[in-house]
Amino acid sequence: MSDLKDMVADYILNLPPYPKGREWRAGEHLIRLSANENPLGPSPKALAAITKALKTIHRYPDGAGGVLKEKLARRLEFPPDHIILGNGSNEIFELAARTFLQREEEVLLPDPTFAYYRIAAQAQGGRCVSVPLRDFKIDLSEIAKKVNSKTKLIFLSNPNNPTGTIFTRSEFDDFLTHLPSHVVVLVDEAYGEYVTALDYPLSQEYWQRERWIITTKTFSKFYGLAGLRIGYGVARKELIEHLEKVRQPFSVNLLAQMAAEAALEDEEHREKTARINEVGKRYLYEELTSLGLSFVPSEANFILVHFGPHVSQVMEGLMRKGIVVRGMAGYGLKEYIRVTIGLPEDNTSFIEALKRWKKGS
Secondary structure: OOOHHHHOOHHHHOOOOOOOOOOOOOOOOOEEOOOOOOOOOOOHHHHHHHHHHHHHOOOOOOOOOHHHHHHHHHHHOOOHHHEEEEOOHHHHHHHHHHHHOOOOOEEEEEEOOOOHHHHHHHOOOOEEEEEEOEOOEOOHHHHHHHOOOOEEEEEEEOOOOOOOOOOOHHHHHHHHHOOOOOOEEEEEOOOHHHOOOOOOOOHHHOOOOOOEEEEEEEOOOOOOOHHHOOEEEEOOHHHHHHHHHOOOOOOOOHHHHHHHHHHHOOHHHHHHHHHHHHHHHHHHHHHHHHOOOOEEOOOOOEEEEEOHHHHHHHHHHHHHOOEEOEEOHHHOOOOEEEEEOOOHHHHHHHHHHHHHHHHHO
16 A cells, blocks of 8 residues: 555645644533634524524525625625625635645745634645734735745735734735735635724725735624634625635535524624623723733734743633633744633633632742
């Protein structure tokens, strides 16, 4: 039998695995502050839509997702043929890599950022070039300097995961003026609904410009539908047409589509989600500051907190109290923990556990 190493593509052999968090077990009663999920759960309207749709799950879903695209189009004030649905945003990342990359073409990535960008690009044979953050923010000017004739695709997370920071409208405008026309920019706005900064670059301002820009969004975070895996991308029509060519049929399941349609209609749930995140963020900022812990101000629903050499000790102590957070060693930030902003009582439990640790350290 041939050695498997001789059979697997070299760019797959060298592909780093996704840095997984803790695996979950049925029946566990833990405070989950590790995966940036909506602590309120899904919209009640989404749950009702799922229940209603259950009796039809023997049927294939609408492969084009026509109704959901129409609702998104009205909300975004953009034609539905500029929208592509995906099995989470991750599928859109894969479609972009599959559509635009040829082997050894370059992909520029901030570092650290969401790990799956690299996986999607390298799995297609792309050569990934990392550009370090500056002061925990994506350094667009440095990324622009790295662009050359081999550069084909740039992934940008705004807000960035795991830092929660954003690049501003003026920074993005300046970046685009220095970008050659052969480069595709994918801006992942998985946490965009949480942003309150007034200088945040709104996607709608860029989709019709003479640039190849794809914006991805998700229903996993703000809308509380992480378990159903549904996201979407928005771009110029001619880009979407090519992405659709390589998208597998029926990749977005029936229940996900029904839930997403209903979630878009639930204004009360969206307002409550935004409010509880802002209140929780202010509380955590104040308490972390009073504990003498440094953190990165965030525009998302999580906060990156510095614990220095005590990270393992802190995580173990939190776990003993039934609180799960995310260690950042897999993202090159071994002295940091990323904590999701949870329900008020969850945030309080987290802070009280840190106070006990501080008192005993």
